[in-house]
Amino acid sequence: MHGPDVRYGGVTLLGSPEGGRYPSSNSLLIRGTEGTVLIDPSLEVDRRGGPGADVDLIAVTHAHEDHVAGLRLFPEVPVVAHPAEVAAVRDPETLLAGSGMADADADAVRHQLRDTFHVTGHRHVDAAGDGAVFDLGRRSVTIVHLPGHTAGHCGLLVEPDGFLFLGDIDLTSFGPYYGDLSSSLEDFVTSLERLRDMDARWFGTAHHVGVLDDRRQFLDALDRFAAVIDRRDETLLHLLREPRALADVVAHRLVYRPHVQQPFAEAVERRTAVLHLDRLERQGLVVPTPDGYVAV
Ligand SMILES: [Zn+2]
Incomplete structure (x- = not known):
């Protein structure tokens, strides 16, 4: 069937x-x-x-x-x-x-x-x-x-x-x-x-x-x-109204819902977050801090 x-x-x-x-x-x-x-x-x-x-x-x-x-x-x-x-x-x-x-x-x-x-x-x-x-x-x-x-x-x-x-x-x-x-x-x-x-x-x-x-x-x-790409940017900018470590951003999740426990989820979330953070940094919307990032 x-x-x-x-x-x-x-x-x-x-x-x-x-x-x-x-x-x-x-x-x-x-x-x-x-x-x-x-x-x-x-x-x-x-x-x-x-x-x-x-x-x-x-x-x-x-x-x-x-x-x-x-x-x-x-x-x-x-x-x-x-x-x-x-x-x-x-x-x-x-x-x-x-x-x-x-x-x-x-x-x-x-x-x-x-x-x-x-x-x-x-x-x-x-x-x-x-x-x-x-x-x-x-x-x-x-x-x-x-x-x-x-x-x-x-x-x-x-x-x-x-x-x-x-x-x-x-x-x-x-x-x-x-x-x-x-x-x-x-x-x-x-x-x-x-x-x-x-x-x-x-x-x-x-x-x-x-x-x-x-x-x-x-x-x-x-x-x-x-x-959806823009929504991920908005989520990040909202999250980074306070400075946060990359690990916090990754734990918050941009891609998968919290219940998704696949072995690849962590790596995908990290990679996605980094690509967005790099782009937002180039656009002058996010700056690095000693421990992570913050929106400006
Ligand atoms: Zn594919």
Whole structure:
């Protein structure tokens, strides 16, 4: 039993019982007259034992566990990813190191990668950067580099259908995630601006917002998503009306709700707080103190 597969022109979204919610995600199967590409083999693809079609190529938007969980089913199929993601797609230990966790937490996540996501790495991973085009016969897939979530995070444009896949620019109320070592708040904001200028018939996300088919609706969702970044700034500025140590800021949490006790939460909160504090400092809104930071 899995969620419905839905077709958008030559693109099939492989539905999951979770509706694309983490730990699952939305995989795409794209068929041309000469070849078939699978995008982001999810936990659902892994559960199904495959996507139900022969696959000639796999493209991965970025090396996060929920986007590579099904790779183990395709040991001989070539994989492409942005140059900045290749090493982490090849090797789960590189993926893990990218989160910058302390040893005890890293060990817990190492077990999740193995036991929940069955991440094994892959032997045939090549680099494909911004603008790389894969011709499938009467249908093409173009890589669109949209960094910030991770350094090499990419979207994909399928033509002539006009299906733009946004990967983990997932337009959820959770908001943008930039909690890895390679994440960048500045790049994320730039990627959101780039997307504002792009047109498509369908805008597909890797998680539960799914596919939007109206540009106005897409732009509104993009604005709401970007507004989460501003809310995190406001939360910080409010908190720093009194001087506070970084540890206090991290404990307050900008990203996860207090009940979320995942082993990666601490590292993600720390990284997110530091990116915001750096930006607010450059904007002259926050200054360092001997023990931490304060708003000015
Ligand atoms: Zn991700």
